[in-house]
Amino acid sequence: MQLNHKELAxxxxxxxxxxxxxxxxxxxxxxxxxHHKKGGTIVEEGDACTSLVSVIDGWVExxxxxxxxxxxxxxxxxxxxxxxxxxxxxxxxxxHSRCRAYTTCESVSISxxxxxxxxxxxxxxxxxxxxLICRRTQLLERQPWQPKNTELTDRxxxxxxxxxxxxxxxxxxxxKMAQLASELNVSRLDVSNAxxxxxxxxxxxQRRGMIEVPALxxx
Amino acid sequence: MQLNHKELAxxxxxxxxxxxxxxxxxxxxxxxxxHHKKGGTIVEEGDACTSLVSVIDGWVExxxxxxxxxxxxxxxxxxxxxxxxxxxxxxxxxxHSRCRAYTTCESVSISxxxxxxxxxxxxxxxxxxxxLICRRTQLLERQPWQPKNTELTDRxxxxxxxxxxxxxxxxxxxxKMAQLASELNVSRLDVSNAxxxxxxxxxxxQRRGMIEVPALxxx
Numbered sequence: 001m002q003l004n005h006k007e008l009a010x011x012x013x014x015x016x017x018x019x020x021x022x023x024x025x026x027x028x029x030x031x032x033x034x035h036h037k038k039g040g041t042i043v044e045e046g047d048a049c050t051s052l053v054s055v056i057d058g059w060v061e062x063x064x065x066x067x068x069x070x071x072x073x074x075x076x077x078x079x080x081x082x083x084x085x086x087x088x089x090x091x092x093x094x095x096h097s098r099c100r101a102y103t104t105c106e107s108v109s110i111s112x113x114x115x116x117x118x119x120x121x122x123x124x125x126x127x128x129x130x131x132l133i134c135r136r137t138q139l140l141e142r143q144p145w146q147p148k149n150t151e152l153t154d155r156x157x158x159x160x161x162x163x164x165x166x167x168x169x170x171x172x173x174x175x176k177m178a179q180l181a182s183e184l185n186v187s188r189l190d191v192s193n194a195x196x197x198x199x200x201x202x203x204x205x206q207r208r209g210m211i212e213v214p215a216l217x218x219x
Numbered sequence: 220m221q222l223n224h225k226e227l228a229x230x231x232x233x234x235x236x237x238x239x240x241x242x243x244x245x246x247x248x249x250x251x252x253x254h255h256k257k258g259g260t261i262v263e264e265g266d267a268c269t270s271l272v273s274v275i276d277g278w279v280e281x282x283x284x285x286x287x288x289x290x291x292x293x294x295x296x297x298x299x300x301x302x303x304x305x306x307x308x309x310x311x312x313x314x315h316s317r318c319r320a321y322t323t324c325e326s327v328s329i330s331x332x333x334x335x336x337x338x339x340x341x342x343x344x345x346x347x348x349x350x351l352i353c354r355r356t357q358l359l360e361r362q363p364w365q366p367k368n369t370e371l372t373d374r375x376x377x378x379x380x381x382x383x384x385x386x387x388x389x390x391x392x393x394x395k396m397a398q399l400a401s402e403l404n405v406s407r408l409d410v411s412n413a414x415x416x417x418x419x420x421x422x423x424x425q426r427r428g429m430i431e432v433p434a435l436x437x438x
Contacts, residue, residue: 068366086360089346090353096360119345126338126345127308133352134309140303140359141315144381147287148402155404162363183367185374185404 003031003108010080011054013128021122029118032109036101042083045098049087051109055079058105062165071175071183076102077166080218086133088112095148097165152194155184157203157219160211166183168217222327227406229299230273230327232347248337251328253291255320261302264317268306270328274298277324281384283316290394290402295321296385305352307331314385371413373405376422376438379430387436393429 005022008014014022033049036042042060043053057079065072065079083099110118119126143162149155159180160173177195181188195211198204205212213219224241227233233241246405251270255261262272276298284291329337338345362381368374378399379392392399396414398417400407414430417423422438424431432438 064364066364066366067361070366077228086353086356088353089349090355090357091350092357092361116342116346120342123335123339127335130308130352132347133356134305135357136309137305137352138309138311139355140356142286142311143363145283145285147285147289148404150401150404182369184368185367198254 003033007056007108010056010131012080013052013085013125014083015128016124017122021124025118025122027115027179029110032111032215033189034107034109036105036107038101038104040105042099042101042105043095043097043161047095049084049093049095051111052085052088052115053083053107055081055083055099055105055107055111059102060099060105061102062097062099063197064165070179071173073160074161074172074174075164075166076170078169079105081166082132085129141211148213152184152186152190153198156180156191156194156198156211159184160213160219161216164216166216169215171213171216172210173213176209222252222406226275226327229275231301231351232271232344234347235343238343240343242404244337244341246331248329248413250331253326253328255326257320257323259320261320261323261324261326262314262316262317266314268303268312268314270330271304271334272302272326272328273308274300274302274318274324274326277280278321279318279324280321281316281318281382283382289398290392292379292381292382293391293393294385295389297388298324300385301351305355306350307334371403371409372417372422375399375410375413375417375430378403379438380433380435383435385435388434390432390435391429392432395428407418 003026005019005026008022008026009017014025042055045063045065059076059078060081062075062077063072080090084095084097087093087095119129149158164171177191178188181191184191195204195206199206205214223243224245226240227245228236233244236244261274264282264284266391278295278297279300281294281296282291293322303314303316306312306314338348368377379390396410400410403410413425414423414425418425424433
């Protein structure tokens, strides 16, 4: 399946390439273009990551579980998104999050082998990819060093932010109040009061076993 | 200054290159080889990262400060080490940690420009570098999802582990007890008791304003 140069230009690792280079890439690379029905799985948690998958149209829902499966975070995000670009190299070559089509979606995947060949030919793509990964490393690295807030409402917000891959948009944290209390080392009653205050301030929508954040950037 | 192929072979991004390639790299690349006296600064926190610095001989001490400067972590590590390889690309092109020579040290730096040229010519170096960065991203990404222990001694250990760049060796956390209590959201007395217990179990050496961990892997 072939993609035209305009479709390719929207994928972050191809930013800055000339129309000529994009046309050349679209002509010589085997892309796997997939159409996803609403609710369909795009990548599954734990699946081997052998290709770089980019969702180029639609909205996706990602779901990430804690190691003990006691809670999980759902994030809603609009295309274009490259799914876990850091899983193609390194030690852990498996997806950490499940990604599903929230609306009808289109995705494009490039095998690791083909990507390696593109890296060989285009310095810009190599640099875009390195910048993407290093940016994520730098963000993650800074997190533990940020000051801890003493307000519980702020600490709940930080808990969600720290686990979010995408810095903005809607998030739903599926967690029991007792679990959140244990994670934050406070009492269940304190968590309950803090969530009620956040609910009244329209920062979150509180539901049974769920904390919905309409817009993380406003939390 | 030139390096021979054996010295180059010890730097992680050159792993797996043939002797012929290493000799070729040593012949064509401008390396900046520096000798550091005991106590001398190798890189300073906040300095622009414009080259890839590897300490190839000796022991170094790195020092990382919290954003509010309320505490800092000292790590002791033996060469060979590449210093913050993720700071050469991405958003934040400045060192996060200071690195000093703990013993007499030798370091080698390669400018970003020269490194980019090596990437151009050697796929293995490109892959080694990508693997290095992705591995670090993956480790950092998993941390928030790990189960929180309810024992305070374990939470103090996790606090130090989460902030350590190197997973083993000696660490000294410079922190006031009241600050650690506030970070962990417990009372100062609880922290004091937990530290005493860890001290008695020979897991840490407790000193005024300092927690020394002789070996992080045993904590």
